[in-house]
Amino acid sequence: MTLTTDVLVVGGGPAATWAALKAAEQGASVVLADKGYCGTSGATASVGTGVWYVPPDEKAREAAMSSREALGGHLADRRWMARVLDETYERVNELAEAGRYPFPTGPDGTPLRNGLQGPEYMRRQRIRVKRAGVTVLDHSPVTELLTDADGAVAGAAGYRRQAGQPFEVRAGAVVLATGGCAFLSKAFGCNVNTGDGALLAAETGAELSGMEFSNAYGxxxxxxxxxxxxxxxxxxxxxxxxxxxxxxxxxxxxxxxxxxxxxxxxxxxxxxxxxxxxxxxxxxxxxxxxxxxxxxxxxxxxxxxxxxxxEGTVRGTGGIRIVDDGCATTVPGLYAAGDAATRELICGGFTGGGSHNAAWAISSGSWAGRSAARFARALGRGARQVSAAGGAGLRPTRGAKDVDVVEIIRTVQAEVLPYDKNYLRHGDVLRSALRQLDGAWRSVRSDLRAEGASTVTARQAVAMVAHARWMYTSALLRVESRGMAKRLDHPGLDPAQHHRITSGGLDQVWARPEGAAA
Amino acid sequence: MIELVSAAQCIACDKCIEVCPTNVFDRGEDGLPVVSRQSDCQTCFQCEANCPADALFVAPHTHPLPAESYAHDEEHLRRTGLLGSYRREIGWGHGRTPGAARAVGPALSPAGPPLIS
CATH class of the missing domain: 3.90.700.10 (Succinate dehydrogenase/fumarate reductase flavoprotein, catalytic domain)
Incomplete structure (x- = not known):
């Protein structure tokens, strides 16, 4: 199956549905492709969430912004916090009015809008997306992006697992809203969150940020x-x-x-x-x-x-790096939203779990959807020559032997789930874990070749290996304790390391202070 | 994990097959859903929430339960009110008030608003 559209949204949770709605409002044609089912997929649909919903009262807004700045290691950005508070307030009110979400009323008669029941929220978001004319592809995991001759993202390919057939979407712009990565830990609603978006982005050259903030445990x-x-x-x-x-x-x-x-x-x-x-x-x-x-x-x-x-980067704050107010990445035509993107802009290095991540999903989804629609419109509808960007798991460099995907997943989990490796972090332990993970990467990169339905699990495994390597490479570069990225071997905060850490790369993983030369 | 599909109550509407985010069900030859990939179940209770016939039971355990477990005793689950209890709690189903409209919880801090999720 091949579709052509202005905007492709990858994912089916809050950020994806807001992106699809806002892109459609701009007049763009929109396809939303979700690995699971838009309406039940992702952490929010099962868990529910508080929302960072603060009425536009100067004192209340100031208190909301200042309350967690120190916890986040002063890596958040006031301007972004203010615009997320504005956008979230408007969108949640829209959900109440246009979306008819049945918010409760407090004992004194005031309407309460500071939280969302997951199943109810996402069932309504699905209805709204469908009403907006969005083509929804459920059970359609994207396994790789497509790029044009200039390196701009021009669509995606994947596999429709219930229909049993591959699919391809040619798009003017792509929004990645695939969630964070919880490494199949079976944390509530998180097993669809295997870091797929970060892998897809990195394969086109996009950067990540804050990947050391990836050790949330629920x-x-x-x-x-x-x-x-x-x-x-x-x-x-x-x-x-x-x-x-x-x-x-x-x-x-x-x-x-x-x-x-x-x-x-x-x-x-x-x-x-x-x-x-x-x-x-x-x-x-x-x-x-x-x-x-x-x-x-x-x-x-x-x-x-x-x-x-x-809960890895689902409740952590690391993700794809955002470079402008429309949630563009460093790659033309590629946008990131929700937990797939870094939430440091409003959370710094402290967990965004709950209300902040929910506000971020609503805001970044809306911005990414609008900007993707504008990008696609400016591009026009001419056909572009595209090539597939997927590497490990799809196009091995050698392909000489069989790779056991279950074993790869087990290897990653053994390095990222244990408390004495990822939660209570120590440089020596991180370095040794990274050696195991690098070995797993070499194996999937050189030899793993999946086809048909098996591409889905293979690419999930590859995404988790890559995610873990960005996490620990960034964690090793932060030689101090800041936000949730605490180090047993460096327990103090170091004022000289008051910067975000950018990372990326696949065969050669790198991390450096934001803004530092490569 | 998903532990029970009640053949007696299932209306073969395919809803669970459609909504399961991790795709654990297949349609059986008789039209009833079959749990084909239980190990992929993430214990999110979404199939139960979306079953219009209260025909499914998800046990809270993230590992499979033995055959003699309460989770396979349909009569017990019906008698104790556990079958269909999630739908009842979230107010989904004909004639019910959505749970979201009644979700006024405690305030976690003295000055804070009540939790509503």
């Missing part, structure tokens, strides 16, 4: 998936012997939990919630209680074992 009851963490503010954490785990906490003190989990179990009770809070919690987050109700656990009175699941 709390979940042991052996389960629901990594919703807000209500752990009501928790007391315990050791296996029933003693209180001192210093453990959800917001600050998650590393104490990680450290303890390395040698034993950690239990938890939400024993700080009173009756009124308990009742209200069920209304706010019905999905949080799925696990407990089905296991017959009363989380307010029964201690339950917990785990930490990796």
């Amino acid at each position: 709390i979940a009851p042991e052996h389960t998936s629901v990594t919703k963490t807000a209500f752990y503010n009501y928790a007391t954490f315990y050791r296996a012997d029933g003693e209180v785990l001192e210093g453990a906490g959800s917001q600050r003190g998650r590393s104490v939990i990680a450290r303890t989990l390395l040698s034993g179990k950690v239990f938890c009770k939400l024993d700080l919630a009173d009756d009124a809070a308990q009742r209200a919690m069920r209304l706010a987050q019905p999905n949080f209680f799925l696990t407990f109700d089905r296991l017959g656990i009363n989380p307010f009175t029964d201690p339950f074992a917990i785990t930490l699941l990796a």
Whole structure:
């Protein structure tokens, strides 16, 4: 199947749907291709999210911007924060009015718009996208980008896994809104987030930023998936012997939990919630209680074992580097939005999980969609000669032997999931992990050749290997502790390293301070 | 993980096959969905949320449960109200109020707004 369109949006979560809506509003023809199903795919659809929705009151806006600047290691940008707050406010109101999202009303009658129930939000976004005339391709993972003779992005190719056939979309511009990378950790709703967008972008020469901010871990009851963490503010954490785990906490003190989990179990009770809070919690987050109700656990009175699941760059802030207000990348015709893009502009180096990432997805999606539409219009409809940009997994340099994709995934997971490698980082450990990952890259680059349906899993594995290498290369360059990128061997903040870190490359991975010469 | 497709309740509408973000279902020869790739299930409960017949049950475990587990005991799941409970909680289905409209949670800080998600 081959389609021709002005704008191709890759992904199907919040950023993708906002991009598709805004590109269509500009009069562009739009195709949206999602790996899963637009409406259920991605972290937000399953998890739900707070939204950084702050009415345009000067004091409230100032407080919203200043509250997390230090946490983020002062790498965020005030101008971007202000424009995200403006755009998010408008778009969320649009969702209430045009989208008819049923926001609740507070006890005093005021409408509340500071959060979104995932299934409801994304079901409505799907309806809106379809009404706008967007062609939606579900179960259609993009496996590589197409570029023209000048290196501009001109479409994408992939495989329709339910139809069992390859597809190609020729486009004037492409928006990557594929989410972050959680390395198939089974964190809630995150298994479609395998870092595909960053790989596609890097293969056309795009740059990444903030990849050291990639070690977010969410709390979940042991052996389960629901990594919703807000209500752990009501928790007391315990050791296996029933003693209180001192210093453990959800917001600050998650590393104490990680450290303890390395040698034993950690239990938890939400024993700080009173009756009124308990009742209200069920209304706010019905999905949080799925696990407990089905296991017959009363989380307010029964201690339950917990785990930490990796959420990588989904709740971290690293991603494709943005170079202008329209969310363009360094490659012409290529735009990035949502968790696929860096969120440092508004979060710095602190987790954007929840409200900031949601606001970023709405804003960056809207901007990227509009700019992609303008770029495509300026380009006109003339046919372009294109070539496929995909490398590892599709076009091996040697192709001499079979590569076991499952084994490659296992290798990456062994280097990025363990708390004592990725969470509690140390230079020696990162260097040794990077050697394993470089080996995995050489193997997929030289020998992995997938065809048909198997290209999808092969390219996911390749994307995860690449993601992990950008993460650890950037983490090694940051010889200090800033934001979430903490180093056991360099625990202090170094004022001389007050800069973002840009990275990229595939066969030769590189990282350097933003703005430094190559 | 997805553990139960109730043949008694399924109306063969294909909705679960369509909406599963990780593509775990196939259509069986009798028209009922078959869990072909359980290991790909990410335990996101979306199939359950979207099943108009309350015919699916997703256990919270991220690993498969043994045959004798409660998650395969349809009668038990019906009796305890677990079958279809997610849809009920989020207010999806005929005659229900969307859960989003009632989602007024606690405020996590004294000055902060109530959580609504």
